[in-house]
Amino acid sequence: MTNFTITTDAPWVNGLQVLETMTPAFRNNLGPAEGVEGLMSKYNIRQLYQDPVTTRRIDHVRADPGYVDLTCAYHDSVEECLVIGGSVTLDGEGLMETGDYFWRPPGFVHCAWSENGFEAILMMEGISPTDGSGPVSRVVHPHEIAGSNPVNTIEEDALGPRGWVRHQPSGLLPWAPVPEDAWPHGGSLQARTLSLNVNTGAASRLVRATTSLELPASVSNRERFIIVLEGVIDISDQTSVPAIGLLHVPAGQELNAMQITAGTKVMLKTGPIL
Numbered sequence: 001m002t003n004f005t006i007t008t009d010a011p012w013v014n015g016l017q018v019l020e021t022m023t024p025a026f027r028n029n030l031g032p033a034e035g036v037e038g039l040m041s042k043y044n045i046r047q048l049y050q051d052p053v054t055t056r057r058i059d060h061v062r063a064d065p066g067y068v069d070l071t072c073a074y075h076d077s078v079e080e081c082l083v084i085g086g087s088v089t090l091d092g093e094g095l096m097e098t099g100d101y102f103w104r105p106p107g108f109v110h111c112a113w114s115e116n117g118f119e120a121i122l123m124m125e126g127i128s129p130t131d132g133s134g135p136v137s138r139v140v141h142p143h144e145i146a147g148s149n150p151v152n153t154i155e156e157d158a159l160g161p162r163g164w165v166r167h168q169p170s171g172l173l174p175w176a177p178v179p180e181d182a183w184p185h186g187g188s189l190q191a192r193t194l195s196l197n198v199n200t201g202a203a204s205r206l207v208r209a210t211t212s213l214e215l216p217a218s219v220s221n222r223e224r225f226i227i228v229l230e231g232v233i234d235i236s237d238q239t240s241v242p243a244i245g246l247l248h249v250p251a252g253q254e255l256n257a258m259q260i261t262a263g264t265k266v267m268l269k270t271g272p273i274l
């Protein structure tokens, strides 16, 4: 059975329109009301995925030069990000540049500013008990406690099953075979593991094709999100997926055969085995 979704044509949305896509628990806690319009005028997204039940969202984000969060905050959800252009400073965490990745468990206070602007794949995990993630929300906290976790002060408990991948330059990670239970591919794809759930094997990886190849149709018992970062994936009987487009394949569903050109690079997010 084939039942997957392709998102290639998500429009850019700017400013106050972005607020409409946010959960009330997020948009109502951005900071002083008089500053919100100015803040959002520098914030642009393409919504690649949103789950109204779990509140999971995956956005292609561009923040303009001079973007500064109005307040520091924590989220009840895991926040995950791969910077794909420019740079952004996260208070309490460091300077994130192109290729840098983070997986932040819930509760850690942070805020962002960017002198020159940045582009990123920004992901809120939403409700996921196995990854220790709650609903997408924003809870304001003072600047002074950035980098700490007022929700759970017992550090090991606060970290959850993937730990806190605080600031990982992806270029420093080794390439390894993509596990066949994540994406059956006959050994032709390589991956850098960005974060890994030690209990369930759910993971976020960067995947590359070193040669042009044709992959047969595949089924995985893990949910798959495939976000094309560079190059293009041609899907049999379907459309092409260029950067930045998203494929979502529920657990147990078949993904069509696909042609991948050499140099194509994707982010692969896989869920727990159901």
Ligand SMILES: [Fe+2]
Pocket: 075, 079, 110
């Ligand atoms: Fe955040």
